[in-house]
Every structure is written in structure tokens, then in C-alpha cells.
Amino acid sequence: MDLESLKMFCLVVEEGSISRAAKLVYVSQPAVTRKIHQLEDYYGTPLFDRSNGKMTLTKAGKMLYPIAKNIVEEIQQSKEAVKEITGHKDFTLSVGATLTIGEYLLPSLLGKFKKEVPDVKLSLAISNTPGIIDRLVDRKIDIGFVEGVVENSIFHVKKLVDDELILVCGREHPLKEKKQIDIEELAKEKMIWREKNSGTRLIIENTLKKYGVLDKINYYMELGSTQAVKAAIESGLGIGFLPRITVSRELKYGYLHELKIKDVEIKRHLSILSRTERFRKEIVDEFIDFIYKKMVSSG
Structure with missing residues (x-):
């Protein structure tokens, strides 16, 4: 054998x-x-x-x-x-991330890390949370970034930061002029949603259910990507919830407007997953330290 x-x-x-x-x-x-x-x-x-x-x-x-x-x-x-x-350091680093983190958060951080460690050979795989977990278990990636809480004894899970899910509307929407709205007002609006199996949508629906307004919501449109939801809201088709990290540019330049909901705040964890093992590539720990230095300490 x-x-x-x-x-x-x-x-x-x-x-x-x-x-x-x-x-x-x-x-x-x-x-x-x-x-x-x-x-x-x-x-x-x-x-x-x-x-x-x-x-x-x-x-x-x-x-x-x-x-x-x-x-x-x-x-x-x-x-x-x-x-x-023996000094033959492995500079390959395979990273996995869920869609929001992989598209909106990691690219710039990976670029900055590459500047600090020019020899590193980076790859980024994007999938949903179960997909990232499977890749980590199968050793297809060295480290994973996911939204929400993951309970798994074979992983080392570290909370990175909180990401807020905010309600946004287009620049011409009547609600734009209000400093804040009551959550019951959502029942009067055309809501733009991510698809039903979206983790972001599940968090939002659970919150609305807790406040007793979920069943009153007008499910005006369901779209399969964050970018599609943003475009629909910018076009004035309705309002919707999106992760703050995905709309920072649109808020800055006025394409979208944040609607504050009285006494309601929706947050989720962004977490780093790595395998619990005796020997781990040094580059993995370097990258984790770099991420915390750039994000947690500044946040």
C-alpha cells in the first residue's frame, strides 16, 4: 500500500x-x-x-x-x-468567500496584501456558506469568509466585523425626505428582494416577522443578485434592504438614500473560518493578522 x-x-x-x-x-x-x-x-x-x-x-x-x-x-x-x-515557505494562499464579501470587501484587501507580500500567490473562490465550508473541509481553500454564525468544532471561527443591513431608496423616492420611518410604513411600499434562498433575505424576514409586519409586506420583485436589487432601487422601482458594504459608493454619490427605521437595527456577523490543525501555513496566519489590522482596528 x-x-x-x-x-x-x-x-x-x-x-x-x-x-x-x-x-x-x-x-x-x-x-x-x-x-x-x-x-x-x-x-x-x-x-x-x-x-x-x-x-x-x-x-x-x-x-x-x-x-x-x-x-x-x-x-x-x-x-x-x-x-x-527549513525556510521553504509556502506562499500559496487560497481564499474562499461568500458573494457579498468576495465581491465587495475582499478584492481591495487582497490587493493590499499582495503589495505587502509580493511573493504570495492568491486565488479567490466565491460560493455560498455551505459551499465555502465544504471547500474548507476538503482543503480546497486555506481560509473562508462567511456571513452569519458558523458552529463547527473542526473550524476555528473568528468574528471579523458586524455588517449592517440597511433600507435604501432611490434619489427620487418620496420617503427620501424623512429623517426616519416607522417599520409599519413598509407595508405601503413596493419591496425589492433577493431570491428566497438568500441568507441576507432570511435575516431581514426574521426581523420583520419579529415586529409583526412580514405578512403585510408587498413582495413587489425578487432578483437574483445584489447588483440587480441595487439597479432596481436606483431606477425607482421600489425600496429594499441591502448590506451597507455593498452600497457605500451609491450612498456617497447620492444614487441611493438610506432610510432609517425607528428603533430597528439589523446586523450580521462577518466571520473568518480556518481549520483547527497542528501545522498551518505561515502565510495563513499572516493574512488573518493583516485583515484584522486593516479592518478591526480601524473599525
């Missing part, structure tokens, strides 16, 4: 088929099959049930997978640790 056999076994489990695993590592399907057979010969038992044209894990395969995964990750971590100690 060799490490490559364990790696290939884990990849086949995660991809669900030999063909997809082979494509990912640019080898032939027979080569992958040989690695799996070598592993099965070593343990003396089938690891996959190949009946009915599908590959499903046997009882032995289910038992082996988490152990094999841990072995592969420990070997990789040991390589990284030795490189750090």
Missing part, C-alpha cells in the same frame, strides 16, 4: 466515480482502478460495492475513508511544516 492509493481512494469517494476522479488528476481510468484494487488487495476486502452499475462504499470502505482522509491530510501538513522550518 502507498500514499497515492489512499489519495486515489479518497478522491473516488468524494467524486462518486472513477471517471470523475481520473479527470481531476489527469490519469486514465484503468490507472485509478489499479490503485483501488491495490488498496483492496492490501486490506483483503472490497472497499466498493460495484453492483447495479454504481460504486458505493462497503462497510469496510466507510470505516476506512475518514482514517485515510486523515492520513493524507496529516502527510500534507507535515510537508508544509517541514518546508516552513
